[in-house]
Every structure is written in C-alpha cells, then in structure tokens.
Amino acid sequence: MPMTEPWIIVGKGPAGLLAASLLLEQGHRVVVVAKGQGSLPLWSGALDFYSWDTKQHPVKAPYDHADHLSGLSLNREQWQAGWEDWRRILQKVGVQTQVSPDHENLLSPTLSGVLVPRYLVPEWQYAVTDPEPVTVVSWDGILDLDLHLWAERYQQHTKMAAKTIQRPGPQGWTARWTPLHWAGYLDSESGRRWLADDLEAALDDTFDQCPVLVPQIIGIRHTEEILSDLRVRLGRPVKEIPLIAPCLGGVRIAERWKEYLLGHGVRFVADEVVGVDGFGVQLATGGALSGRVVLATGGVLGGGFRLQWDRTVINTATGQSIAWSGKPEDLSCIGVSDANSLWGVVGRSAGGWDGDRHGGAGHVLGTVLAWVNAMHEEVYCAAR
Amino acid sequence: MRMKWGKWLMVVVIGAGATGLGVAWDLMLRGVPVAVLDQGDLGHGTSGRFHGLLHSGARYVLTDAVAARQCQTENLRLRQVAAPYIESTGGLFAASPDVSENLVQNWLRGCHDAKIPVAPASPVQGMNAQWKRIYEVNDGVINGYQLLQALARGIRQGGGQILTHRRVVGARPMKGKIHTIVMEGPDGLEEMRADAVVNAAGPWAGHVASLWSDPLPLTLSRGIMLLFSHRQTPKVINRLDVPGDGDILVPHHHISIWGTTDTETDSPKAPTPSHAEVAHLMERGLAMFPDMGEWRVLRSFSGVRPLYRAPGNLARETRHISRDFVVLDHPLKGAFSVIGGKWTTYRLMAEQVADRVAAYLHYATPCQTGAVPLPLANAVGVGADPLLCECESVSKSQLRAFEGLSLSDLRTRTWFGMGPCQGTFCGHRVMQWRSHQIGEEAASKELAAFREERERGMCAALWGDNAVEWLLQRNIRFQSLGESQRADD
Ligand SMILES: Cc1cc2nc3c(=O)[nH]c(=O)nc-3n(C[C@H](O)[C@H](O)[C@H](O)COP(=O)(O)OP(=O)(O)OC[C@H]3O[C@@H](n4cnc5c(N)ncnc54)[C@H](O)[C@@H]3O)c2cc1C
Ligand SMILES: Cc1cc2nc3c(=O)[nH]c(=O)nc-3n(C[C@H](O)[C@H](O)[C@H](O)COP(=O)(O)OP(=O)(O)OC[C@H]3O[C@@H](n4cnc5c(N)ncnc54)[C@H](O)[C@@H]3O)c2cc1C
Numbered sequence: 001m002p003m004t005e006p007w008i009i010v011g012k013g014p015a016g017l018l019a020a021s022l023l024l025e026q027g028h029r030v031v032v033v034a035k036g037q038g039s040l041p042l043w044s045g046a047l048d049f050y051s052w053d054t055k056q057h058p059v060k061a062p063y064d065h066a067d068h069l070s071g072l073s074l075n076r077e078q079w080q081a082g083w084e085d086w087r088r089i090l091q092k093v094g095v096q097t098q099v100s101p102d103h104e105n106l107l108s109p110t111l112s113g114v115l116v117p118r119y120l121v122p123e124w125q126y127a128v129t130d131p132e133p134v135t136v137v138s139w140d141g142i143l144d145l146d147l148h149l150w151a152e153r154y155q156q157h158t159k160m161a162a163k164t165i166q167r168p169g170p171q172g173w174t175a176r177w178t179p180l181h182w183a184g185y186l187d188s189e190s191g192r193r194w195l196a197d198d199l200e201a202a203l204d205d206t207f208d209q210c211p212v213l214v215p216q217i218i219g220i221r222h223t224e225e226i227l228s229d230l231r232v233r234l235g236r237p238v239k240e241i242p243l244i245a246p247c248l249g250g251v252r253i254a255e256r257w258k259e260y261l262l263g264h265g266v267r268f269v270a271d272e273v274v275g276v277d278g279f280g281v282q283l284a285t286g287g288a289l290s291g292r293v294v295l296a297t298g299g300v301l302g303g304g305f306r307l308q309w310d311r312t313v314i315n316t317a318t319g320q321s322i323a324w325s326g327k328p329e330d331l332s333c334i335g336v337s338d339a340n341s342l343w344g345v346v347g348r349s350a351g352g353w354d355g356d357r358h359g360g361a362g363h364v365l366g367t368v369l370a371w372v373n374a375m376h377e378e379v380y381c382a383a384r
Numbered sequence: 385m386r387m388k389w390g391k392w393l394m395v396v397v398i399g400a401g402a403t404g405l406g407v408a409w410d411l412m413l414r415g416v417p418v419a420v421l422d423q424g425d426l427g428h429g430t431s432g433r434f435h436g437l438l439h440s441g442a443r444y445v446l447t448d449a450v451a452a453r454q455c456q457t458e459n460l461r462l463r464q465v466a467a468p469y470i471e472s473t474g475g476l477f478a479a480s481p482d483v484s485e486n487l488v489q490n491w492l493r494g495c496h497d498a499k500i501p502v503a504p505a506s507p508v509q510g511m512n513a514q515w516k517r518i519y520e521v522n523d524g525v526i527n528g529y530q531l532l533q534a535l536a537r538g539i540r541q542g543g544g545q546i547l548t549h550r551r552v553v554g555a556r557p558m559k560g561k562i563h564t565i566v567m568e569g570p571d572g573l574e575e576m577r578a579d580a581v582v583n584a585a586g587p588w589a590g591h592v593a594s595l596w597s598d599p600l601p602l603t604l605s606r607g608i609m610l611l612f613s614h615r616q617t618p619k620v621i622n623r624l625d626v627p628g629d630g631d632i633l634v635p636h637h638h639i640s641i642w643g644t645t646d647t648e649t650d651s652p653k654a655p656t657p658s659h660a661e662v663a664h665l666m667e668r669g670l671a672m673f674p675d676m677g678e679w680r681v682l683r684s685f686s687g688v689r690p691l692y693r694a695p696g697n698l699a700r701e702t703r704h705i706s707r708d709f710v711v712l713d714h715p716l717k718g719a720f721s722v723i724g725g726k727w728t729t730y731r732l733m734a735e736q737v738a739d740r741v742a743a744y745l746h747y748a749t750p751c752q753t754g755a756v757p758l759p760l761a762n763a764v765g766v767g768a769d770p771l772l773c774e775c776e777s778v779s780k781s782q783l784r785a786f787e788g789l790s791l792s793d794l795r796t797r798t799w800f801g802m803g804p805c806q807g808t809f810c811g812h813r814v815m816q817w818r819s820h821q822i823g824e825e826a827a828s829k830e831l832a833a834f835r836e837e838r839e840r841g842m843c844a845a846l847w848g849d850n851a852v853e854w855l856l857q858r859n860i861r862f863q864s865l866g867e868s869q870r871a872d873d
Contacts, residue, residue: 114866146816
C-alpha cells in the first residue's frame, strides 16, 4: 500500500479518535468523517475496562477475568500495552490520567455517591484505590448533584465520613446556569478569583486535610491550572465529581484531542457516510473520498446503525442491513462482528460486547487493538 | 380493625377514574356526602390510558347510534363546564380510495341524523394524497389527567374525601343493605361506613361486584396506542370507515397519539403492547401517513376498555359491543354499578348513576354538573425556579405542590418524565428531591419502579431516535450514575 493513500476514519467518538491517533503515529495520512459529535461529550471520560462481574459485583482486578479477556483474543500483555498506548496518547493530547500502580481498578464516585470501579481516570476527577473521608462542596443550581443524598450514599458504601457544604452561586449567577455556563465563568480571571475565595471561605471552619470534591464545572481550558492553584492555596487536593451530559470531562478530552489531531495534519470532514467500498466512502452531500476505510460509527447509540419500525437494522454507513434478535437487551451489543476485509470496524459498531455493563472504553480499546493486529498481519502477509 | 372513616351518611365511590370522580362530583353538588377510593392514584385505570379524543360522535354514526348521540351532546356540554381542560382542535374524517361512496353518503346521513355538523375540508399536509374525501367535525382533545385533578379539587373543596392507594377488598351488609366497605391501604386494613356504594371500577368492575357476589356481564378489550413526538397535525384525524384498528391520530400539546386496537382480553391490568400489535398499527398508519415511519416515536402504551355486553349480544369481536353504558343495581340494597361508556360521556354516566343513588337516599336535588363549571387549577409560579424536567418544563416548586406523592404519582400530576427523554435526566433529579422526604432507600426503589415503567413503554416502540434515546438512558444510568444493574439481570 502506498503511504500516500489516506485512511478514512468514519466517526469521531473515542474509537475513531484512538484509531486516527495510532495511524498518525505510524506515519499515515488520516481523514476523519463524522456526522455528529460522538459520545465523549456525554460522559466524563473515565475509561472503564471490566468493572462488574457476571453477578454485577464490583471488580477489583479486571485481569483476573480470563473469560472476558479472551473475548477479543488479546492476552494480558497486549491489553496492558494497549492501555499504556492510550494513556500515552491522552498525555500528548494534554490529558493526564491516573491509573492504579498494580493495574487494578480505581474507585471513583458518581454524582449520586456510588463508587464505581474505573480503570483509567483523568487527573481532574476524584479516584482512589482506598476510600477516605472527604469534604464535598457544591453551589446552588447544580441540580444533578444533591449533597445530602451524595453523602448518605458515600457513607453507606465506604463507611467513611463525608462532610457537605452547600454555597450560593457568584454574582450574576442565575438558576438556569448549566455546567457549560459555570465552566465558561470559571475559566475567566474573575471566575477563578471568585472560586478560590469562595472555597477558602467555605472551608474556613474545617481543619481536616481530607480532599475537597467539587462538581465537574472547573473550566474547560484552564482546569489543571485552576486545580493546582487551589491545591496550593487550600493546602489539600481539590478534585471533581463528574456530572451528566453535557459532561465537561468528556468535552475537555474531545476538544483537546481534536485540536491535537488537527495540529498534526488530520483533516476533519463534517458529513454523513452513505456508502463504503474497498476504495473509499460516499458522502450524503454528494462527494466521495478515496482511501482505506475504518468504521467507528458507534453502533445504534452512535448512529452507525438505525432501527426501523419493522425491526430491520440498517448500517447507516454501508446501507447493508443486519440481524437483531428483537430483544431490547441485545441492542447495545449490535454491530458487525465478522470484520470485513475491505474495511475495518472498531468501537461500539463492532458489536458483541455489552458496553452498558463492562465499560465502553475497554471495548473501544479491545476492538481497536484487534483491528491494528489484523492490519499488521495483512501488511506482513503482503510483504511476504 | 378500626372504623376510621365516616360516622354520618356516606356514599362510597370505588374508582377515581373519570366515571367515579364524575359521580362523586355530581353527588357532592347535590349535597350528598361522598368519599372516593382508588387502589392507585387518580387515573390509575383506563382514564389515564386513553386516546384523548373528545368525540364529536361521528365515529359511531355508522355502527352505534346511541353512543354517537351521547357523544354529540356531551361534547358540547364539556366544552362549557370543563373548558380549560378541553382543546378545541376540530377533527377531520378522511376516506381512503377503498371506501365506497355509498359508505361515505351513509356516514354523512348518520351525522345529519345525530345532529353532528359536518363540512367539507381541504387536504392535510403529509397525508396520503389519494385520500381526497375529507370532512370536518367538532372533535376535540381531552386533557385527561388535568380534568381528573379538576374534578378531585372540586370534590375536596366541597367537603368530599378522596383516598388514593386504597384497594377495596370487602363489602359487608347489614339487614340486606350495604353497611361497611373494607379496604386495604398503606396502613393495613381499614373500614368505612357506607349507606350506598357505587362501583365505578372500570375494567375491575367485575372483581368489585363479586365482593357482593353479583357477577357483571363485563367484557374487557385492550387497545394499543403509539405516542409520537411533535404535533404531527393541528387537528384530530379519523379514518372515515366503519370503526377499525389504527384509525385515529390525536394531537396532544406537543405530541401526537396514534391508535388504536380492539381485542378481547382477560386481565383488567393494562398489558405491555406486543411487537405484532405495534407493527399492525404502523402498517395501518403508513397507509394514511406515508412517512409515519420517520416520525419520532416516544413509546407505546395500552388501555383496557370495560364494555357492557347486553344480554343476547353474542358478538364475537369486542368492536361490535356498544360503547353505550349501563347503570345497574344489585340484590344488595344500596349497591350500584356503572359499566361501559367513554371518557367523552363520563358526565352523562355520572348523572344517571347519581340520579339513582340520590333517589335511593331520598335526595331531591337535581343534577347540576351540566351547568356548574369545574374549578380551575391553582396557578403554580414557574419563574426563576430551576427546571428539574426540561422536556416538560417542570420546576421544583411544581413538585412541591404535590409533596408526599410517589415518583410515579408525581409524574402523572406534573407530567415530568413524559417528554422525549422519558426521564433519562429528570428521573434522577426528582428522585434526589424525593429522598429528602422518604430517605435514600425508599426513593431509590421508587426510581427503579419509575424507570421500569418508562422503559416498558419505550421498549414497546424501539426504533429510530427512540432506540438511541433508550441506549443513552442505559449508559447514563449504569455508566454515569452507577444505578444498580441488578434489577434487569
Ligand atoms: C452517557 C454515556 C456515558 C458513558 N460512560 C462511560 C464510562 O463511564 N466509561 C466508559 O468506559 N465508557 C463510557 N461510555 C462509552 C460508551 O459505552 C461506548 O463505548 C462509546 O460511546 C463507544 O464509542 P465509539 O467511538 O464506538 O462510538 P461513538 O462515540 O458513539 O461515536 C460514533 C461516531 O460515528 C459517527 N457516525 C455514525 N454513523 C455515521 C455515518 N453513517 N457517517 C458519518 N459518521 C457517522 C457519529 O456521528 C460519531 O461521531 C459512555 C457513553 C455514554 C453515551
Ligand atoms: C385504548 C383506549 C382508548 C380510548 N380512547 C378514548 C377516547 O379517545 N375518547 C373517549 O372518550 N374514550 C376513550 N376510551 C374509553 C375511556 O377511556 C374509558 O371509557 C374511561 O376512561 C373509563 O373510565 P372509568 O372511570 O369508568 O374507568 P377507569 O378509569 O378504569 O377507573 C376505574 C378505577 O377504579 C379503580 N379500582 C378498580 N378496582 C378497585 C378496587 N378494588 N378498589 C379501589 N379502586 C379500584 C382503578 O384503580 C381505576 O382507577 C378509550 C379506552 C381505551 C382502552
């Protein structure tokens, strides 16, 4: 294959961006075509691997579950190397992550106070190996985080204390502010000043050194700076609890990742793919792009497959229809499992994994690795 | 057991649907003390699970002249006494090319005989262009839950009682007359003194009548409906034909309801629609609206019609049982049952029941429900209060007005969780609010029940954006919120 022929990645969710980054690192030209945002802005960007066992109990050591790991025919070393690659790419993009030193799950609280096992977690988000007492501060109008309920659940789960402090919003604040309004304000000079003063005042009468948790509203561009300034000023770590969509953690990752790829010559095309063959893709607006194709179209959730009322399921990119059992619980696993040699399929659109239960990111990584392996195999065979 | 309720003369009405509340409102206006009992909340039965059509009567002129005339008069009356809860949309009847001209002429004649005004109308955007014969009638839309709440308000303001979440499980006579009603409520069994009892239990009326050992000639029929986002047409659209499946589209605020079906069923509990039923409705719909497959579906739901099968009516199909109603009295003195009818005719039904009960108790006051307007809702300020449910604009202060109710009752009172996201975002918020009153554990249980109910309806119509929404909901529940997954394992 001549190095000049570009790769066309369809979809800019985590699977598309990861595939694009790996190809870029290998020196390929890459074009990303997507009709929509992808799932990142809908979630915190904490990457789950294998979080719950078959009895839905939290899993501490994901690698112990050989049954599950064998699902994508990757061994432990391949998995670990893959996670390290992803971690490295995120670092280049400008997102630092935490991972447990012994490759186990970290525990990170959701906004309802439940601790969920997560594998790789952005630095700004609170995650630990062992629960500890915490102080949680929130401001009026952040509807999704109810401190009272949060603390009750947290204490129930961890047997650790949770001190809660509810504060009024800043001047100019209205009850209709969304997390995006908050983030915009806190990214500004005056917002940063207000936040530091307000937190200092809030913590005035608490002398404990336990971490301070705040809802995930601490800016989009300057988050790390703001958090490290706060750490210095307050003398203890300040970390975020993610909210629900729009979820700033994912928004930060998506924006920085795209910027990074653009900066390295990756082209982004906003369009819908309506046809795929061995030579490229057809676009809804009439044009066509030629190159080798990878579909990262996100399954039913991402828009890669569309269900009709008569239960036919259409692959929106290829136009082909595929089978569905008719059972709702199988819907999140719908995808193209037999990889077509003419184009690759990665992420949720590769199907076969219940991303609702076992961590979407683990699936994204596993399918991307499987595709990379297959591609190398192919190049290797061709070379022979 | 305690005799907790009622020491003076009292009429107990079983059922807080349109009929039961209508009866209680009527009796109350006549000065008769009343109490209404329901096993669930207001509208727990069919009155909360219907199509929403205020019939002009035109649907029934070909098959059911009595029901047609009843609808015609009640339609006009409800527009006067319940105006805030009726939307005057108008309705169209459109005949497909397969319908004979003869049938259309018969229908026109039937409307004329039933005094239903009809005018030719122009084609509707989006409708199959071959459906050229179109007529306008004065159909309307009933805001069911709000009208029920208005009735309840009126009853309470007049001193009547409404006790929800109490299931009647026994009726005790004394000297051949009804004397005591036994009910099971949140605090266990309770008794209530009754001088007369009205069985307005809708599809459960057979069960209730068996409490005093007098079975009823009741037949149950289930109907499936599909809910679409957006007001797909400004007016009600009916298929001009003998009544059949999938032939009415009702615009409701910013959504539309397409239905329905009519098949005999055993259980009074509303069943989950099957895929075959939904597909059948879609096929019927596509004939009328060729792009219905592209409409944004929200969910599918069902209701159960209580039909009175007159002695000698051996009709095999439930569709051929009249939508007329009957009032019956029982060998047990002071016990009355009302079965059949329509939402549209609830007032008329109530009047006839109340006439009988009032006569039995020697009250001479005549019916007043045809003239006395229903009370208005208390205005709840929305203002700067944050919205918990963005789809339906429900704020915290609106919930506060119903403090004490469960998540599912709050849903039908305030309409939260009824929009396109089907509670994805607001379910969690309202549960948090609720946990301040009843604690974390109980509130989580209510949330699980709320989720299950919403999911059932969504899964019965799982296609297009609704399928995407459902998957998003699961990701938010299990991945973002960490809600327990065990329930669905
Ligand atoms: C609310 C939410 C919370 C989540 N929480 C977590 C979590 O806590 N931990 C975790 O590990 N994972 C989480 N996930 C991830 C999730 O489970 C999936 O694994 C993930 O969304 C899959 O990513 P993807 O890249 O395969 O698809 P997506 O992110 O859905 O991307 C699909 C892309 O393809 C595009 N596309 C589709 N069809 C076409 C077409 N025909 N033409 C052009 N473009 C097309 C779309 O526009 C989009 O850009 C969460 C997801 C959501 C939505
Ligand atoms: C699919 C469908 C569509 C329809 N569409 C329309 C329409 O568009 N227009 C129209 O006019 N009509 C329509 N109807 C008819 C109309 O909805 C019903 O006739 C009407 O709602 C019946 O009201 P009800 O009060 O008699 O019964 P219900 O509303 O069922 O009320 C009975 C109540 O009794 C309670 N109850 C039962 N047993 C007990 C007990 N043991 N103790 C305490 N309480 C008890 C129940 O919980 C229930 O709340 C439709 C019906 C169906 C099924």
